[in-house]
Amino acid sequence: MNIRRPRQRQARESIVPMINVVFLLLIFFMISARITPPEPFEVTLPTAREAEPPVSEATLYINRDGLPGYQGLTGVPAMELLVELRDKRDPLQVRGDAHLEAAKLAALLKELARAGFVRVELMVSE
Template sequence: MRFPRRRRDPVEVNLTPLIDVVFLLLIFFMVSTTFETRQALELTLPESVSGTAAEPSPVTLVVTAEGGYRLGGRDLAAAALPAALAAEADQAREHGLVVEADARARHADVVRALDQAAAQGIRQVRIATTQGGAGDTSTQDAETP
């Protein structure tokens, strides 16, 4: 008696579940990864020979070469500076304010920032500089009247 042979289906590897898992892992890592949100500003700080090493301060006001301001990661216009400094005034009074002014910034823009700090009662103001060509950041202490 002759038995019919069963036809075997060809063996296949289904790649669809593998692709689904890879895409899920990709989405998981994209969502869970933290990215650096601080935007680096190209500042050229003025040089100082008599500056001391900079201490970190939670309140840093950046004056750009174009006359703009940056406080707490937000770009500010000159008109918005008083309100933004008022929001950070308590911390600045306690820990001090560091002003990082670009070497090409206009003197009037820096004076405007110092004037607004004085209006908020911030008395301890440090101006960031670079150490005489070495590139290290240092500060000069200044008392606002």
Template sequence: MINVVFLLLVFFLMTSQLAPPEPIEVTPPKAEGEDGNAVQVILFMGADGTIAFRDTTGEAALAAFAAEAGDAADPPLFRADAGAEAKAVARVLRDLAGRGLEDVALVVAPE
């Protein structure tokens, strides 16, 4: 019985496709510039209003985030928990704007 199960397993593995084939062969163009491995600068806010950036929390996290985001090529991200109060989120965004960061993207999930 084990032989039959093994043969069926091998048969299904050999005949199945894990990914659909591409309709045509495409070689992407090469470009000079950044290698694409840039680290995104992200500020986190928990449901209780706790602010965190890397290994710092609170006011130190805001200061470190503002310093690093000012030097970043990509716009910084702000990931707030869905349970966080809107006033707290607005307060942090206003504080970041006061520190010179006016282009901060708020990360949301699609419905």
């Protein structure tokens, strides 16, 4: 009589330790993560265009003290000439000094908006 031994099945490896490790990692990342508050509304950020020439032909220069310059004039006469000569719908290129205070730039931009300028291109270096 030929009695065969039954084949021994290989024991299946338990995945419980792996599940435990995954849950521990999940808990660790949840605890250590910094949750940011939701944005109040969706904002589309402006993009910088590389290797594209500026659209504007007119350039307003601003020194570090906030003094505007346009076509060889500085100060109030420069602003008056700019308002007289420029079409307000065309973009105006503004080149401000790197050390110009933001408050002075904001005041100048507000003044340009009051004068009727619709679009201003603020130039930066790469």
